[in-house]
Amino acid sequence: QLVENFYVSSCPNVELLVAQAVTNKFTQTITTGQATLRLFLHDCFVEGCDASVMIASPNGDAEKDAKENLSLPGDGFDTVIKAKQAVEAVCPGVVSCADILAIATRDVIGLLGGPSFSVELGRRDGLNSKASNVEANLPKPTFNLNQLNAIFSKHGLSQKDMIALSGAHTVGFSHCDQFTNRLYSSRVDPTLDPTYAQQLMSGCPRNVDPNIVLALDTQTEHTFDNLYYKNLVNGKGLLSSDQVLFTDDASRSTVVEFANDGSKFFEAFVVAIKKLGRVGVKTGKEGEIRRDCSKFN
Numbered sequence: 001q002l003v004e005n006f007y008v009s010s011c012p013n014v015e016l017l018v019a020q021a022v023t024n025k026f027t028q029t030i031t032t033g034q035a036t037l038r039l040f041l042h043d044c045f046v047e048g049c050d051a052s053v054m055i056a057s058p059n060g061d062a063e064k065d066a067k068e069n070l071s072l073p074g075d076g077f078d079t080v081i082k083a084k085q086a087v088e089a090v091c092p093g094v095v096s097c098a099d100i101l102a103i104a105t106r107d108v109i110g111l112l113g114g115p116s117f118s119v120e121l122g123r124r125d126g127l128n129s130k131a132s133n134v135e136a137n138l139p140k141p142t143f144n145l146n147q148l149n150a151i152f153s154k155h156g157l158s159q160k161d162m163i164a165l166s167g168a169h170t171v172g173f174s175h176c177d178q179f180t181n182r183l184y185s186s187r188v189d190p191t192l193d194p195t196y197a198q199q200l201m202s203g204c205p206r207n208v209d210p211n212i213v214l215a216l217d218t219q220t221e222h223t224f225d226n227l228y229y230k231n232l233v234n235g236k237g238l239l240s241s242d243q244v245l246f247t248d249d250a251s252r253s254t255v256v257e258f259a260n261d262g263s264k265f266f267e268a269f270v271v272a273i274k275k276l277g278r279v280g281v282k283t284g285k286e287g288e289i290r291r292d293c294s295k296f297n
């Protein structure tokens with residue numbers, strides 16, 4: 001239902017306007033890329049790709065107020081707001097916040113060194129954003145392969161799509177509390193490389209400041225490449241949900257394929273992120289075109 005040239009007559013320069021705003025922001029703030037990419041996942045998995053995650057509620061009960069979303073960096077929200085402003089100045093009331101987030105996500109992937117691809121458009125902005133909706137709809141870093149497959153397949157995403165999309169963890173970081181259960185339970189998680197486990201313990205000692213973060217990809221945290229998969233092969237996946245993709249026999253061969261061939265990863269990632277962008281979209285007369293991405297009209 002989405003189409004690539006949706007705004008061809010109503011706002012022909014929308015992709016250029018968004019690209020300029022995103023590039024500006026990206027040059028100023030290095031974390032813009034990872035923040036925007038994660039924001040897109042958290043939007044699409046809750047109520048579909050409809051910018052529901054962008055809503056700010058005076059009562060503190062919107063999606064962004066949910067515990068799982070508190071670690072979403074402000075830079076992601078900011079990127080969409082800046083791009084929306086640039087678009088509104090030229091084509092007011094025409095382009096949805098959901099589409100702007102989708103375009104911005106495509107753009108940051110390219111800026112980070114990832115694949116370039118065309119983005120499908122025509123999403124409308126949602127009219128629901130409830131904090132209580134969030135937890136059950138997002139994957140947890142403690143999930144095993146079956147749980148990961150289950151939550152992705154609810155949205156029509158295959159195991160291969162799930163593994164490719166997890167490759168987004170080639171950029172960005174995680175707070176210590178998302179993985180320290182692997183270090184300080186009765187024993188250290190045996191799927192962790194011992195040297196890497198030592199590094200994690202010194203980076204995240206017991207009772208560490210909750211603001212401390214470590215890179216998801218220790219080698220190239222600011223580059224969108226396939227080193228994430230090479231790390232998994234070497235026992236250097238940061239989250240349990242990352243490492244399990246190599247540990248479990250049912251997904252290992254895909255991890256090895258992506259580790260050995262970056263172009264296979266890029267190809268699968270493009271297929272999967274396009275599918276992600278179609279999840280639960282509102283089109284036609286559904287929803288609305290928000291004027292301000294953080295408020296319903």
Ligand code: HEM
Binds near residue numbers: 143165171172241
């Ligand atoms: C497979 C299941 C997934 C789980 C369990 C998961 C979980 C997490 C967790 C716990 C963090 C650390 C958050 C923090 O402490 O600030 C994180 C970061 C991140 N995730 Fe995922 N994630 C998953 C899949 C994805 C997907 C599909 C994408 C995008 C396509 C994505 C993009 C990101 C990015 C870019 C970051 C870094 C954020 C930053 O640096 O601020 N993740 N993820």
Ligand SMILES: [Ca+2]
Binds near residue numbers: 045053
């Ligand atoms: Ca949403």
Ligand SMILES: [Ca+2]
Binds near residue numbers: 221
């Ligand atoms: Ca990387």
